Amino acid sequence: MGNIINGKEVSDKIRESMSAQIEEFKNKTGVVPRLEVVLVGEDPASQVYVRSKEKACAKLGMESKTHRLPESTKQEQLVDLVRTLNKDKKVHGILVQLPLPKGINATKVLDEISPEKDVDGLHPYNMGKLLKGEDPLFVSCTPQGIIELIKTTGVPIKGAEVVVVGRSNIVGKPVALLLLQQHATVTICHSRTKDLGEVTRRADILIVSVGSPQIVKGDMIKKGAVVIDVGVNRLSDKLVGDVDFESAKEVASFITPVPRGVGPMTIAMLLKNTFLAAQRGVK
Ligand code: GUN
Numbered sequence: 456m457g458n459i460i461n462g463k464e465v466s467d468k469i470r471e472s473m474s475a476q477i478e479e480f481k482n483k484t485g486v487v488p489r490l491e492v493v494l495v496g497e498d499p500a501s502q503v504y505v506r507s508k509e510k511a512c513a514k515l516g517m518e519s520k521t522h523r524l525p526e527s528t529k530q531e532q533l534v535d536l537v538r539t540l541n542k543d544k545k546v547h548g549i550l551v552q553l554p555l556p557k558g559i560n561a562t563k564v565l566d567e568i569s570p571e572k573d574v575d576g577l578h579p580y581n582m583g584k585l586l587k588g589e590d591p592l593f594v595s596c597t598p599q600g601i602i603e604l605i606k607t608t609g610v611p612i613k614g615a616e617v618v619v620v621g622r623s624n625i626v627g628k629p630v631a632l633l634l635l636q637q638h639a640t641v642t643i644c645h646s647r648t649k650d651l652g653e654v655t656r657r658a659d660i661l662i663v664s665v666g667s668p669q670i671v672k673g674d675m676i677k678k679g680a681v682v683i684d685v686g687v688n689r690l691s692d693k694l695v696g697d698v699d700f701e702s703a704k705e706v707a708s709f710i711t712p713v714p715r716g717v718g719p720m721t722i723a724m725l726l727k728n729t730f731l732a733a734q735r736g737v738k
Contacts, residue, residue: 457682457707460604466719469603470515470726477516477730488733489518490548490574490725491540493533496526496556500689505552511722517729526556533564541569547736548574548729553625571735574728577624585632592735593728598630600720601662601683602637608709610660610681613638618658620644620651620671620697626664626685634660651675663697673702682707685717 481487490512494505505521512519522536533551540549549572555561570580576595584591605612617639621627631641644654646665652675655661663671664685676682686697696713704710711717 457704458608458709459704460607460683460709460711460716462600462604462711462716463719465604465607466600466723469720469723470511473726473730474515480730480734481516484737486733486737487516487518488547488730489520489545490550490729491546492519492521493524493536493549493551494521495524495528495533495552495559498554500687501552501554507722508550508725511726512729515726517726528556528559530559530563533559534567537564537567541567541572544736546572547732548572548725550575550725572732574725574732575625576629576728582624582629585629588632588636593731594633595625595629596724596728597626597664597685597717597721598633599724599727600717601626601630601685602633603724604683604711604717604720605660605681608681610709612660615639615659616657617641617660617662618644618655619662619664620648620655621662621664621666621685623664630662630664665697667697668695669697669699671698671703673699673704673706676703676706678706679708680706682710683717684711684713687713687718 492505492508494501509519509521540546549568551564565577568578570578570592573581573593576593581591581593617634619627619631622643622645631643635641642654644651655675656677658680660681662683666686668688682698682703684696684698688695694714
């Protein structure tokens with residue numbers, strides 16, 4: 456049976472090491488790093504995520520505010536709010552929680568966020584820099600967290616066959632680019648991939664982020680592979696990932712569980728990005 460990667464523990468360590476740095480920064484500059492989150496509608500998973508972001512900020516002595524807006528909010532109102540937050544010097548990081556309700560063009564809203572405050576790394580400037588292999592101001596949080604988790608295994612990324620299942624802007628594409636930059640051979644699969652198992656079985660490192668409960672089974676994984684499961688799916692009585700943990704853990708050398716795998720790392724990286732934004736703001 457493979458080793459279970461404890462994302463909660465890794466994330467706690469990162470937060471601990473940031474805690475003293477933030478305290479020192481606040482004492483020196485009088486500035487308190489501040490994240491503002493925009494949450495539209497009643498999506499239950501988003502409500503939970505946003506609560507954990509608020510709690511995580513408070514625990515590290517950072518400020519946060521969530522703008523909770525009704526499902527009926529118009530795109531123009533969101534754009535106005537983002538523009539106001541862009542101008543507010545006390546706000547270092549802006550995060551518009553996804554998904555946005557139907558009828559709102561998420562791109563139109565996200566593209567309004569100032570690249571300097573884009574702690575989600577979704578602005579075309581930041582994504583473009585990542586694509587070019589240049590330094591973006593921010594890289595989205597989950598991909599950064601995934602890289603940190605892979606590093607804890609000691610398995611080299613350079614030269615590895617990496618398969619990413621999922622091509623979202625927030626996880627699949629950026630994680631593939633980060634790994635490519637670190638000299639992995641990267642393949643991206645998605646819903647139209649003809650024989651998913653045939654491709655995933657090539658992976659030394661397999662990253663799954665599609666939002667389909669337990670779509671990747673043990674027989675689709677090469678023996679000894681590192682398996683990173685980004686999925687969080689609510690079945691009637693429990694949370695499960697996109698990987699069938701029970702069969703996968705028998706073949707993987709390292710595997711992330713759901714929950715307590717990738718999720719806590721996303722939040723740690725969001726805190727890191729927000730602190731980075733605040734540090735840049737005082738220079
Ligand atoms: N919804 C689920 N995960 C995320 C995330 O990392 N950022 C944003 N903005 N929305 C999300």
